Each structure stands twice: as C-alpha cells, then as structure tokens.
Amino acid sequence: MGALSLKNLTIHYGRQPVVADFDLDIRDGEMVSLLGPSGAGKTTILKVVAGLLAPTRGAILIDGQAVTDLPPEKRDAVMIFQKPLLFPFMNVQQNIAFGLKMRGDSGDRRARAVAHILALTRLDGLGRRKVHELSGGQQQRVALARALVLEPAILLMDEPLSNLDANLRQEMRELILGIQSELGITTLFVTHDQAEALMMSQRVALLLEGRLRQVGSPRELYHRPADPDVARFFGGDNFIQGRMRDGVFETDFGPFPVEAVSGNGHRRTATIRPEDIQLVTDTGDQPDHLPGTVKRTRFEGMATRAWVSCPSGELVVLTPRSGLSAGQAVQLRLPPEKIRIFPD
Amino acid sequence: MRALGTRLLAPAILVAVGLPFATLGVWSLAERWFFPDLWPQAWGLRAWRYVFATAGGQVAAALVQSVAVATATSLVSVVVALPAARALGLYDFRGKDTISVLLTLPVIVPPLSVAMGLHLWFIRLGLAETFVGVVAVHLTFCLPYAVFVLWGVFSNYNPDFESQARSLGASQLRVWRQVMLPMVMPGLIVAGLFAFLLSWSQYLSTLIIGGGRLTTLPVLLFALMGSGDRPVAAAVSIVFVLPAFVALLFSARHLGGQSLAGVR
Numbered sequence: 001m002g003a004l005s006l007k008n009l010t011i012h013y014g015r016q017p018v019v020a021d022f023d024l025d026i027r028d029g030e031m032v033s034l035l036g037p038s039g040a041g042k043t044t045i046l047k048v049v050a051g052l053l054a055p056t057r058g059a060i061l062i063d064g065q066a067v068t069d070l071p072p073e074k075r076d077a078v079m080i081f082q083k084p085l086l087f088p089f090m091n092v093q094q095n096i097a098f099g100l101k102m103r104g105d106s107g108d109r110r111a112r113a114v115a116h117i118l119a120l121t122r123l124d125g126l127g128r129r130k131v132h133e134l135s136g137g138q139q140q141r142v143a144l145a146r147a148l149v150l151e152p153a154i155l156l157m158d159e160p161l162s163n164l165d166a167n168l169r170q171e172m173r174e175l176i177l178g179i180q181s182e183l184g185i186t187t188l189f190v191t192h193d194q195a196e197a198l199m200m201s202q203r204v205a206l207l208l209e210g211r212l213r214q215v216g217s218p219r220e221l222y223h224r225p226a227d228p229d230v231a232r233f234f235g236g237d238n239f240i241q242g243r244m245r246d247g248v249f250e251t252d253f254g255p256f257p258v259e260a261v262s263g264n265g266h267r268r269t270a271t272i273r274p275e276d277i278q279l280v281t282d283t284g285d286q287p288d289h290l291p292g293t294v295k296r297t298r299f300e301g302m303a304t305r306a307w308v309s310c311p312s313g314e315l316v317v318l319t320p321r322s323g324l325s326a327g328q329a330v331q332l333r334l335p336p337e338k339i340r341i342f343p344d
Numbered sequence: 345m346r347a348l349g350t351r352l353l354a355p356a357i358l359v360a361v362g363l364p365f366a367t368l369g370v371w372s373l374a375e376r377w378f379f380p381d382l383w384p385q386a387w388g389l390r391a392w393r394y395v396f397a398t399a400g401g402q403v404a405a406a407l408v409q410s411v412a413v414a415t416a417t418s419l420v421s422v423v424v425a426l427p428a429a430r431a432l433g434l435y436d437f438r439g440k441d442t443i444s445v446l447l448t449l450p451v452i453v454p455p456l457s458v459a460m461g462l463h464l465w466f467i468r469l470g471l472a473e474t475f476v477g478v479v480a481v482h483l484t485f486c487l488p489y490a491v492f493v494l495w496g497v498f499s500n501y502n503p504d505f506e507s508q509a510r511s512l513g514a515s516q517l518r519v520w521r522q523v524m525l526p527m528v529m530p531g532l533i534v535a536g537l538f539a540f541l542l543s544w545s546q547y548l549s550t551l552i553i554g555g556g557r558l559t560t561l562p563v564l565l566f567a568l569m570g571s572g573d574r575p576v577a578a579a580v581s582i583v584f585v586l587p588a589f590v591a592l593l594f595s596a597r598h599l600g601g602q603s604l605a606g607v608r
Contacts, residue, residue, distance in 0.1 A: 047507070050507075050511050051510075051511075052507045052510060052511065071510070071515075071516075072507075072510040072511050073510055073511075073512075073513045073514055073515050077511075078511050078512060078513075079507075079508070079511040081504055081507075081508055083502075083504065085502070085504055085505050085508045087505065087509075087523065087526075087527075088527070089526040089527065089529075098509070098512055098514075099512035099513045099514075102512060102513040102514045102515075102518065103513055146512065147512070150512065150513065156511075
C-alpha cells in the first residue's frame, strides 16, 4: 500500500537550483514514468524521495504521512539504481537478503522470502552464484529482486534498463511490468527514453530543465502536448504559426477549421505529428493539398522520414510509402483534426 | 620467442630475489671465509647457536619489540588513514593539492632530519625513549603511505553502493561496517602491510627517538654488525627478514589488485 505525494519540491545542488516547485501525486499501485533528457533533474528527484538527498523546500508524503525528515532506512521507499550495485563480497541470495537482514527478519523468513522472489524474477537456481558470474541482465534482475523482496510501499527505479542491450531491455521491461502489476507496487520510474515511458507507465510526467511541464496518460502527452517543448521532446518537429479568426486557424499552410472558438484574433502556434501528415505522389491538382518537394529522406524501418519543402515552409513527414527520392514533387494533406493548437 | 622469454622469466626472478638471500644463508653457516675464496673454508652453526642460545634472549626481546611497534604503527596508520583517504578520494575540496604535498614531505625528507627534528620536541613532550614516541615517529613515514594506498582505493570506490544500502534499510553505521569495510578490505590489508613493513625496517628513527632503550630488530642487527661478526649478522638478518616475508605471503593474494578491481 502506498500513495506518493510530492509537494512543491525545490532542490539545490550547492547554490545551483536543480528542480523547482515540483508537484506530483501518484496513486496507490500506479506506475508513473518521470521522463526527461539527461540533466533534467530526474535522478535528483528520485534520490530526494528515497531520502538520499534533502530538498531545499517542499514535502514528501507516503500515504499522507510526511517522510521528508526521515532518513532513507526509515522510509518505506526503495531505490534501484542505474547500475545493479550488487555487493561484490556477497553471493546472489545474500545480496537479496541484505534488506531483510537489516530489518531483522529471522533466517527462516529470509530464506523463504528469497526463494519466492528468486522464482518471481526468474533467477531460480542462481542463489549461490557469485555476483561477477552473472550476466548484465541477471545482475539487474538481482537488483530488482533485492528491492522487491522488501515489499516496499514505493519502488523508485532510476533507468534500470539503460545498461542493457535492446533485446534484453525488452525482456526486462516485460518482467518489470508483470511483477509491478502482480504485486501492485506504487512505482516511480525514471527514464530518458520517451518510447519506454509511453510503454511502461500509466502516466508520464515530463521534466524539462528541472520543471514539470506536463503530467498525463501516455496518449495525452503524445497527442495533446501542452506546449511546443513537450511536442518537440516527443519528436513533433512541425510547428505552424497562425492566427485565430472566427473558428478558423489561419496559417500560411491554409485555413484549418477548429472546434473551440477562443482567443479570436490572437496569434497561436500549432503542431502536427510527422505521421499524421498524409503524403501523396500524384501530381494532379487536388483540393486542400499542399504542393511540395522532397528535400531528403531517411529510411527508418517501418516508415520513411521525409523533409518536404513547401512554399510556406518545411514540414517533416513520416510515411509508410517507400521509394521516395530527393527532388521528387509530392502533395501533402494536413488533416484539420490532427492539428494541435497550443493554448496561449 | 615469447615462449622463451616466458620460460626465462621465472628463473630470472628467482635468481634476482634468491641470490642475496642465498648469500645470507651461506654467510650464516660460514665458520671461516676469507677474501679471495668464493666459498667458505669451514662450515658451522656457530652463528645460529649465537643467535638462538648466547644472544637468544636479546633476539627474542628485539623480535617482540619489533612486532609490537610495527603492529601498533600499522593499526594506527590504517585507522587514521581510512577516513582521511575516504575524504580525499571521494570529495573535491580546496587545499587537496596542498594536503597531497604535505603528505609526501615526510617521505621525501631524509628520515635522519625528521627524527633529529622531532627528537627535541619529543624530549619536551616526554615521548623520547618511549614506545609511544617510537610509534609516533614511525607514523610520520608509515601514515602517508597508508593514506596514499587507500586514497587510490577510494578514487575507484563508488559511493552509490552506500546509498543503495541505505535505501535497502541499513543505518549509516551498518553501512560503514557491513558495506564499506568489506569493499575496501583488500586495500586496507595492503595499506596495513605497507605500514607494517615500513615500520619493521625503520632503523635511524628508532635509534634516535628510542635512544637505545627500545631495541627493535634492526637496532640489534646494526649493533651485531658493528662488531664485525658477519656470520652472526647474516643469521640475524634472516631472523629479521623472515617475519616480514611471512606477512607478505599471508597477504599476497590481496596485492594483485584483482580483488581491488571489484570495488567499482
């Protein structure tokens, strides 16, 4: 059981502000990703929640109880670091039992809990292995087991997948998701990988330069970014300037009818995701299509990314169409329902 | 070519290390051995009888004294060096370079100057000719070495291990005892061994500060050598080298650096 509440956290390193006025509420059993580029202050927030760093201001509440002034060992929150950090002088089961031993559990209880968690993390039979005999993925699983065995109210994970290769990462991701939903541990998961954040969590909190920019479901952040920076972080490279007039967003790329009539006469910025732009290679004149020329292309596996130069500006398009080449004349359609106009 | 080199390496090391010891062994068993001859004219156990019987009490007392001084010096060195090296290895602070230079000073200044300079102070402080005084003067040489060894250990030490242990429910005290100590133990043993061996072989400083009242093995050895009896000096030398050699063998597995590498 554990709901986590971070209230107005401000954190300094020396005199340097790292995180400012950070608010986040995580429901019991929820998995939330804390997403942001490196240096945004994600790990710092995690360390503050774990009690390894003190915030300058603000409060941390677990199930409504303030734990801000408690030392890390007294908090029901366990952190898993980027590196497995397995104690080299202990074998696997000693590593996993470390926290139980600190808590004063009897040898019997420790043995039972360790055996259970070994099975859960698919480490059966590896209990007596030395740490350096394990592969990277196994080490990370032991680190996970060592935290899970304590059944903490809050699990804090600091990019636990970033040291693994792509295939292993996928496997580990599934394992974490499975265990998290099975045990229902409230989890704050730090990552710099937007795809991972979208896949792993029920909600995503985006942190840019120490400030929380948007919290919401993965779909919300992806399709309804709060501002251009959020859109840019999720790979939305197309920004369109325009003016609102009588239910229409007027731009150089043409007028777009919009539902909400607000801010009449105001200048606004809008974005459209590269995969939402429709690209056709027919040269015949079609209504509400923009003519353009392909400047360059990049093959990305499932799709091709094309930089298309239009009379009114350049747009990035992600299209399943293959066989595009530089210099080719194309036409683009920007579906009005896919245009996201940022609030002022 | 490389195979030949590898095959020659072990004998080469054996000769380089073994020859001086072999000479000591031969000398200790020589009854008569004069200049042009490459081999003693007469063999005998006179020197060993002298060491174990005639001067047996003296040698045993000196041995005990040496072990006591070196053990005390080594323990104090490690206990003081551990927190110092931790701070030097893990944190950046002003004056770190100055500390590094100050630490090397006793190592580069001749021991004679250090001991002579300290002697006057030690007389005033009542430390001259005492066990504590001798340990203190040995510390001026041994402590810097211990700090340097452990400084290196802590430069490769990842303090995140301690954060991880805290987060798993260990108090600060238990983190130090159950995580930090085992992690740096190989380095601690090496540092302690260095300090022990350095203290073990101190002669001048022991002589000056101890004033002849604290007779460690080197002091006794020099006294015996001064009398010009080379077989006896050789036998005492062997007695002197053996305990240090045993200590070295005991901790050899920690010297390889392999166990140190596990720190990160």
